[in-house]
Amino acid sequence: MDYQDKPSHEVPSESDPAQHNAVPHNTTEDFNIPSSPKRNPEEEDETSNRVRQEDVNFEDTTLSHNEVMDIVRTGVAELVKDPLLSDLPAGVTLDEVKSQIALEYGQAMKVIVKKECGGIMPIVVPQDATVVDLKHAISRYVTLKQTREGGTTQISWRYIWRTYWLSFDGEKLSQNNKKLKDYGIRNRAELRFIKRLRSKVEGV
Numbered sequence: 032m033d034y035q036d037k038p039s040h041e042v043p044s045e046s047d048p049a050q051h052n053a054v055p056h057n058t059t060e061d062f063n064i065p066s067s068p069k070r071n072p073e074e075e076d077e078t079s080n081r082v083r084q085e086d087v088n089f090e091d092t093t094l095s096h097n098e099v100m101d102i103v104r105t106g107v108a109e110l111v112k113d114p115l116l117s118d119l120p121a122g123v124t125l126d127e128v129k130s131q132i133a134l135e136y137g138q139a140m141k142v143i144v145k146k147e148c149g150g151i152m153p154i155v156v157p158q159d160a161t162v163v164d165l166k167h168a169i170s171r172y173v174t175l176k177q178t179r180e181g182g183t184t185q186i187s188w189r190y191i192w193r194t195y196w197l198s199f200d201g202e203k204l205s206q207n208n209k210k211l212k213d214y215g216i217r218n219r220a221e222l223r224f225i226k227r228l229r230s231k232v233e234g235v
Contacts, residue, residue, distance in 0.1 A: 122179065126171075130155040140218035142211070144169060144197070147224055156211070163207040165222075166192060195224045 133139035134155055142165070144152040154168050170188050177184065196203040199214055199222050216222070 143221045145223045162204045
């Protein structure tokens with residue numbers, strides 16, 4: 032039985048053009064990909080120890096509340112050396128500094144509250160402050176003044192506001208949530224304490 036000759040698969044020679052057009056398999060050498068460096072166990076231990084030591088040092092630098100307050104007081108003392116803040120008293124608080132800065136930049140206003148005894152209280156409040164904001168500011172002012180003077184008298188502000196009105200230009204500030212500017216109160220306005228008059232019921 033005759034067999035037909037089948038073409039054999041020959042490997043092309045170097046002169047065969049197909050040899051030059053063949054695409055070789057990609058290898059890491061073709062892309063110059065460096066191999067991962069081997070880790071030195073001793074270096075890893077040293078790095079871990081250094082990180083742990085940094086954590087310890089960070090914990091050591093944690094400040095106590097008193098230390099933080101000392102830093103704040105020192106910073107405030109430096110701030111009040113500014114000519115804009117020269118009117119502030121010794122031992123000034125951060126709130127007083129912020130209020131004074133707001134006043135200088137027109138973000139707050141100062142109102143003069145006159146007491147029945149003739150004393151005055153310069154009170155700084157935001158431009159959009161309400162009557163109740165002013166009352167709270169007066170309370171803080173009096174409390175801070177007493178602390179600086181070593182006073183120990185307890186003041187019942189509930190009693191004060193039940194007994195007295197704040198008034199401006201003859202008008203009582205009777206609405207706690209009404210803004211001061213809606214009463215016409217502006218910077219350097221003068222307010223007064225006036226005694227509330229109890230309404231009398233007929234036949235009593």
